Structures are given as structure tokens and as C-alpha cells.
Amino acid sequence: MPLDGPSLVKALGPDAGAGLETVHCTLCRREAPAFQRAAKRGDDLLVACTQESRLFLELNEQTVGAPGLAERPIRFVNIRETGGWSKDAALATPKIAALIALAQLPDADPVPTVEYTSNGRVLVIGPTDRAVRAAAMLADTLQVSLLLQGPGTLPQARTVPVHAGRVTGISGWLGAFEVSWETSNPIDLDLCTRCNACIRACPEQAIDFSYQIDLAKCSSHRDCVKVCDAAGAIDFQRDAQAVSERFDLVLDLNPAPLISLHQPPQGYFHAADDQALIGAVLELRDSTGAFEKPRFFQYQQRICAHSRNEKIGCTACIDVCSARAIRSDASAKGKAGGLALPGIIVEPHLCVGCGACTTVCPSGAISYAAPRIDHQGRRIKTLLTTYQRAGGKDAALLVHSQGGGASLIGELGRSAQVDAAVHGVPARCLPLDVWHTASVGMELWLSAIAYGASQVLVLMTGEEAPDYRRAVAAQMAVAQAIVNGLGFPGQHFGLLDARDVPSLDAALRIASPGITLRPAKFAVPADKRTALEFAVEHLRVESAAAVDAIALPRQASPFGSLLIDTQKCTMCLSCVGACPSAALADNPAKLQLRFIEKNCVQCGLCASTCPEQAITLQPRLLLADEGRTRKESRVLNEGQPYRCIRCSKPFGTLQAIELMVTKLGMHPMFQGAAADRLRMCGDCRVIDIHSSSSEVRITDV
Structure with missing residues (x-):
């Protein structure tokens, strides 16, 4: 792969490029002493090779005088499969510089952890024969219990606890599973001594070595009960029993999983075939002890x-x-x-x-939180600004997972080196690895465009749940509507669904919209809404389009306004109390419903709270409105106070009182003087009722 040392030094700057006067092309073997000399000097080490990371770590440990990893960590970055092994290799210097700059950033701040504790108590659920075989693989390291589902052969020796029944519930996680089942078979496996007398006695062969009765074959002769008299394990009159127990681990051997989630809880393993069973057994054997993961x-x-x-x-x-x-x-x-x-x-x-x-x-x-969006924003900004400083154009940010995405990109690079028909990762595509592709959203995509990217591509490889794909696609539709609405034509966001090298190679050849922006200077903040505001404001300033508002897709829009049906609205202001983002407010001086569009998150709580169903959501991005901005408060509806007909004191809204009189006016309880009291304030209503009662008593006397 071609490497241009002077250009890399220039792109990275005098500080970052100080150690790049010599470019080592075969560092992993022939020039390993160069690594040891740098390690011994105590330099900050960044190795642009991930293939031989184990070798370099061992070399550092064996080099006399070199600091340990606790004192000076060694960073690794892949510039070969992601840039050098491509038909664009000669144009990849800006990308390589960007990847090196990205790898030099400090790690994200540590986050709290979530702890699990497993004592190795595992429940194996499934067909008898497979469950027995799995128990034999696990019994030497784990405390195994069986929950049998169907006929089969149990060993004669009682080596593990055995249950049978229909699973009614399973919940929890590693170290804290709660499994419930219902047992309705006449044979109680706890009492059964496996003497086999019932099997010999049954004329219908309704009992096998699973020591459970096939009730579809069984008639009412009950010979099995007679021969089991001493043990008393068989009782056809026994009521169905609900059982619930706790386990640390669950191995499910049923054809269909009992927990049918795309992301089942840790500690739950489903193995529908023997190959999956081997993998599950290997993981289960290592699932005892204390574990932790990031929160x-x-x-x-x-x-x-x-x-x-x-x-x-x-x-x-x-x-x-x-x-x-x-x-x-x-x-x-x-x-x-x-x-x-x-x-x-x-x-x-x-x-x-x-x-x-x-x-x-x-x-x-x-x-x-792992990492926060401000850290991801810094990574994106570093990647794009370094790429542009090195002369790169039309950058496409390629967001991919650290698992399946990184693996597929590596396969693409290797294929491009040996197959003339494979292009490889284009020079303008800048890979950004994340824990999961669904964790990066609109605030970072729009920030990337503001920093100078022409496109943001999100690679999904089959490891993502279908709901994630739909959610990301919906968010992309909103982001695309914003960018296009601001006057930047073309496809700026793409969801790449690739499962193999050919499909990824084809997907990455997506045309660039050729957007040219003055790169933004802002740093992505930790708050999502503020990050969105910064990115949108920069794009608005850079836009030449004269547009007041951009209509957004109804699904997934985080921006929008409200439409108020003033004929229905009674100005009760219940929507103000329901609004979680302070987008709605009253006016202490006037009877007004006020609205700050910047704060609205289109959650719909105001609409669901409104007793008159007078509110409709209006997804949009307001840029200007008669000289006002979306950050200013404006009046959505205004009412007149209703004055008491007895004392003239205002005590409600005109709309509310009129609606109340209309709804109650036909009721027999609100006729005559009672109808007038609906138009009185609370004090006058009490006085009027008391006065009327006194007059009645005097008349009676």
C-alpha cells in the first residue's frame, strides 16, 4: 500500500506528525526493532496495524526499559483494509491521516458498571434425550437441573434434579432468572425411584424411561398405581401444580426459543441443534463468577x-x-x-x-453514555477536519459496528487486494467504529454534515434487530428532509444493508451529492437537543435557500408546532401542565396560551391530555416566522375572562363557561335560579344558595 510520509506529517500537524519522519512499511516483522527503540524511549505509541497487535504488546513487555501498558498504553489503528487495500489506494492519504488522528484521541471517560453474579446453577429445558446429553456436558462444572419437555430416556442414576412440565414464564438475567412451570403429570419425579415397575405394568406402553405418562395413550386401568404403591409416586387425582424457582443460567433446547427476543438476556442460551449446543455449552462453562458490563x-x-x-x-x-x-x-x-x-x-x-x-x-x-455524544462528536470532528486539511473532498462518514461491521470491512479490504473486480473501501469513505450502529443518531449525523461531510452512511450487517433498521431509517428521513429543505440537494444519508463483500462493495459506490460547506467550529455538547440546535443553525447560516419552514415526516420528528382548534379550545390550560419540555406556557397577565417551538419535542402529551381534543401536532422545522424565530414565545390562542353575573369578578374563561352552560343547561337540576348560578363565581354561588334557602324557610314559617 502506498504511504506518503511527508504528506501525513503535514496533514497531522507538527506535534501529531513528529514521529512520522520515517514510514515503516513492514513494521510487524522486519522492522520490529524500530518499535522496540520507540518503546524504550517511552514515546506515545500508535501502531497502524491491528493484525499483529499481540506481537507488539509482547515486544513491549520484553523490551528492557520500556514502560508497561499501565503507564503508557499502546494504541492500534487499521489503515490497511480500510484505506490502503483499495483501488483508491493512491488517493487514500487524507483518509489515512484522518484515521491516525482519530486513533490518537484520548479514550472516553469511564462509566458506571452493571454487575452480575452467577453461582453456576443452570436449568436445562427441552426434550429429554437432548437435555440429558447437555447435562452430561455441564455437570462437572455447573449445578444442573433438568426441566423435561416430552418423552425420552433418563439415566437410572439420580445425578441431577429432574422436573417435568409446561413452562409458563421465564424472566430475569444472568444470576437472577425466575422460571415458572406447571406440572400436571400423574408421576411425581421427586418421589419416583425409577424402579421401572410402572413401565412393565402398563399395557398401553404409555410410560417410557422419561418416567412420565403419555395421557393420550393411557386408559383407566391404573395398573401402574397398584405397582407403585410403596413409593406412592403416581396419583391421577393430583391437581396441577405451579412451580417457580430461581436459576443463574438457562439453556433452552426447544426448537422455538422460550424467549423470542432479538436480544435475549445475558445468561440465556438457545440451542435448537447440536452445533449450537456445543457453542452454548462452551459459554455456559465460563459463566460462573462475578461479571460486569458498562451502564x-x-x-x-x-x-x-x-x-x-x-x-x-x-x-x-x-x-x-x-x-x-x-x-x-x-x-x-x-x-x-x-x-x-x-x-x-x-x-x-x-x-x-x-x-x-x-x-x-x-x-x-x-x-x-458509553461514550457520550460529546465524545463521539469530537471523534467525528477530528476525522473530518483532518481529512479536509489533508486535501480530501466529498467525505462520506461510514458508521459501522465494532463487531460485524468491522469484520465485513476487513473482508472487503482483503478481497480488493487480490480480486481485480472488487473496488474496496473508497478513499472518501471514512470509517467510524461504534459499539452499535443504532447508538448514533440525528444530532451526530447533522453535526457531521456541518463539519463538512457530504454524506453519512450507516452500515448494518444483519446483527441488528429489524426495529433498529426501521428506527434509523425513520430518523434518516427526518435528517434528509432538513438538509434538502435547506437547499442542499442530493442523498446525504444512507442506510447500507450489506451481508457480504459484493453487496458492501456495491453499496459503498453511492454517488456523492457534492455538498460544499464552511466547516463548523462548534463542539458537539453532551445534550442532544442543544447538539441538534447547533447543527441546524450552522446549516441554516450556510444555506442560500429562503425558506421559512420545512415540513418533516410525521414519524420520528423531534421538531414541530401545534395547531389549536380555537372553536374547541376552552383555555383550560391542562396542556401547559402536561408539557414536559416547557414548550407550552400561560401568561400571568393575560388569558393566553403561549408556545416556544424550539422546545417542542412532538411527544403528543398535550394532545392526549386536552379534554376537548383541540390540539393537533404539526411536524416541521421553523426557520423564520414574520421576523420571529423558533426560539421566541408566540400566542397560540387567547381568550376573554368570564365575569360573575352577580359581582363582576372574573372567575373563568368565556369559552369554558359557555361550554359548561351548554352541556348542563338541559339538565333538570340546572333550571331557573340554578342555571344562573352556573354563571356565578364560587363565593357568589354559595351566597345565592344560602339566601335562597333562608327565603324558603321564612315562607314555610
Whole structure:
């Protein structure tokens, strides 16, 4: 692969490029002493080769005088498969410089961890013969229990606890599974001594060596009961029993999984065939002890748009979570500052870190923490600014996972080196590895465009849940509408669905829209809404289009306005109390419903709360409105106060009182003087009722 040392030094700057006066082309073997000399000097080490990372780590350990990894970590970056092994290799210097600069950034701040503890108690569920075979593979390292599903052969020796029945529920995670089942077979496996007398006695051969009765074959002769008299294990009159026990691990051998989630909980393994069983057994044998993983998310209940007053608004995170780690808490059980703040509950033990919830969250109430968006924003800015400084043009940010995505890109690079028909990763495509592709959302995509990218491409390889693909596609539709609406034509966002080298090679040849922007200077903040505002504002300033508002897709829009049916609205202002983002407000001086469009997250809580159904959401991005901006408060509706007919004191809105009189005027209880009291304030109503009662008593006397 061609390497241009002087150009790399120039692109990276005098500080970052100080160690690039010599470019080592075969560092992993022939020039390994050069690495040892640098290691001994104590230099910061960045090795542009991931293939031989183990070798370099061993060389550092064996080099006398070299600092240990705790004192000076060694970083690795792949510039070969991602850039050098491509038909664009001669044009890849800007990309290589960008990848080197990206690798030199400090690591993200550490995040809290979630802990698991497993004592190795595993429940094997499935057909008898397969369950027995799996138990034999695990019994030497784990505490095995069996839950049998169907006929088969149990060993004569009672080596492990055996149960039989129909599974009615399974929940939990590694170290904390709760499994429930119902047992209705006449044979109690705890009492059964496996003497085989019942098998010999049964004329219908309804009992086999699983020591359970096939009730479809069994008649009412009950010979088995007679021969089992001593043990008393068979009772046809026994009621069905519900059993529930806790286990650390679950091995499911049924053809269809009992937990049919795309992301099942850690500690649950499904093995429908023997090949999968071998892999599951190997993982299970290593699943005893204490484990931890990052706590991938942060949640701010205060700005969550899920619910208010037990009314449901936004459910985006609940709908998209493939691990079912998020549930509603609309019953106002949560507390903050002494006030009930209903929202969602995220179970960190079930969270797999996909980040899809943070991508679809319109308010930023749930955000990705490993790393935070400000760290990802710094990575994107470094990648793009270095690429541009080195002379690169029409950059396409290629977001891919550290698992399947990185592996497929590596395969593409190797294929391009040996196959003339394979192009490889284009020079303008800048790979950005993330834990999960669904964790990077619109605020970072638009920031990338603001930093000078012509396109943002998200690679999905089959490891993602279908809901993630739909969610990312919906978010991309909104981002695309914003960029196109601002006057930048072309396809700026793409979801690449590639499962193999040919499909990825073809997908990466997507045409560039050729956008040219002055790169933004802002740093992506940790708050999602602020990051969106920064990116949109930069794009607006760079836009030459004269547009007041951009219509956005109804699904997934985080921006928008409200349409108020003034004929229905009674100015009760219940929507103000329901709004979680302070987009709606009243006016202490006037009877007004005011609105700040910048704050609206289109959650729909106002519409679901409105008793008159007078509110409709209007997804859009407002840029200017009669000289006002979306950041300013404006009046959506205004009413007149209703004055008491007895004392003239204002006590309600004209619309509300008129509606109340209309609805109650035909009722027998509100006729004559009672009808007038509907138009009185609370004080005058009491006085009028008391006066009328006194007159009645005097008349009676």
C-alpha cells in the first residue's frame, strides 16, 4: 500500500506528525526493532496495524526499559483494509491521516458498571434425550437441573434434579432468572425411584424411561398405581401444580426459543441443534463468577416525554427496545425533589447497549453514555477536519459496528487486494467504529454534515434487530428532509444493508451529492437537543435557500408546532401542565396560551391530555416566522375572562363557561335560579344558595 510520509506529517500537524519522519512499511516483522527503540524511549505509541497487535504488546513487555501498558498504553489503528487495500489506494492519504488522528484521541471517560453474579446453577429445558446429553456436558462444572419437555430416556442414576412440565414464564438475567412451570403429570419425579415397575405394568406402553405418562395413550386401568404403591409416586387425582424457582443460567433446547427476543438476556442460551449446543455449552462453562458490563445509558426523568398524569405521550424508546429492557412507569411512582415524575424504567441488567432508545428519544431524556455524544462528536470532528486539511473532498462518514461491521470491512479490504473486480473501501469513505450502529443518531449525523461531510452512511450487517433498521431509517428521513429543505440537494444519508463483500462493495459506490460547506467550529455538547440546535443553525447560516419552514415526516420528528382548534379550545390550560419540555406556557397577565417551538419535542402529551381534543401536532422545522424565530414565545390562542353575573369578578374563561352552560343547561337540576348560578363565581354561588334557602324557610314559617 502506498504511504506518503511527508504528506501525513503535514496533514497531522507538527506535534501529531513528529514521529512520522520515517514510514515503516513492514513494521510487524522486519522492522520490529524500530518499535522496540520507540518503546524504550517511552514515546506515545500508535501502531497502524491491528493484525499483529499481540506481537507488539509482547515486544513491549520484553523490551528492557520500556514502560508497561499501565503507564503508557499502546494504541492500534487499521489503515490497511480500510484505506490502503483499495483501488483508491493512491488517493487514500487524507483518509489515512484522518484515521491516525482519530486513533490518537484520548479514550472516553469511564462509566458506571452493571454487575452480575452467577453461582453456576443452570436449568436445562427441552426434550429429554437432548437435555440429558447437555447435562452430561455441564455437570462437572455447573449445578444442573433438568426441566423435561416430552418423552425420552433418563439415566437410572439420580445425578441431577429432574422436573417435568409446561413452562409458563421465564424472566430475569444472568444470576437472577425466575422460571415458572406447571406440572400436571400423574408421576411425581421427586418421589419416583425409577424402579421401572410402572413401565412393565402398563399395557398401553404409555410410560417410557422419561418416567412420565403419555395421557393420550393411557386408559383407566391404573395398573401402574397398584405397582407403585410403596413409593406412592403416581396419583391421577393430583391437581396441577405451579412451580417457580430461581436459576443463574438457562439453556433452552426447544426448537422455538422460550424467549423470542432479538436480544435475549445475558445468561440465556438457545440451542435448537447440536452445533449450537456445543457453542452454548462452551459459554455456559465460563459463566460462573462475578461479571460486569458498562451502564450504557443515562436517564433524566425530569425531561422525559413519556407520560404526565397517567396520560401516555412518547413511547419511542419502549417500542424500539429489542431486549425489552424498558417499560412504562406512567403510574407516577418515581420521585424527584418531592414531586411525582412518571416516566420509564430501564433495567440495566437487560440493556445490551444498542443505543436505539437514545437515537429515537426526541427530548434527550435517555442518552448514550458509553461514550457520550460529546465524545463521539469530537471523534467525528477530528476525522473530518483532518481529512479536509489533508486535501480530501466529498467525505462520506461510514458508521459501522465494532463487531460485524468491522469484520465485513476487513473482508472487503482483503478481497480488493487480490480480486481485480472488487473496488474496496473508497478513499472518501471514512470509517467510524461504534459499539452499535443504532447508538448514533440525528444530532451526530447533522453535526457531521456541518463539519463538512457530504454524506453519512450507516452500515448494518444483519446483527441488528429489524426495529433498529426501521428506527434509523425513520430518523434518516427526518435528517434528509432538513438538509434538502435547506437547499442542499442530493442523498446525504444512507442506510447500507450489506451481508457480504459484493453487496458492501456495491453499496459503498453511492454517488456523492457534492455538498460544499464552511466547516463548523462548534463542539458537539453532551445534550442532544442543544447538539441538534447547533447543527441546524450552522446549516441554516450556510444555506442560500429562503425558506421559512420545512415540513418533516410525521414519524420520528423531534421538531414541530401545534395547531389549536380555537372553536374547541376552552383555555383550560391542562396542556401547559402536561408539557414536559416547557414548550407550552400561560401568561400571568393575560388569558393566553403561549408556545416556544424550539422546545417542542412532538411527544403528543398535550394532545392526549386536552379534554376537548383541540390540539393537533404539526411536524416541521421553523426557520423564520414574520421576523420571529423558533426560539421566541408566540400566542397560540387567547381568550376573554368570564365575569360573575352577580359581582363582576372574573372567575373563568368565556369559552369554558359557555361550554359548561351548554352541556348542563338541559339538565333538570340546572333550571331557573340554578342555571344562573352556573354563571356565578364560587363565593357568589354559595351566597345565592344560602339566601335562597333562608327565603324558603321564612315562607314555610
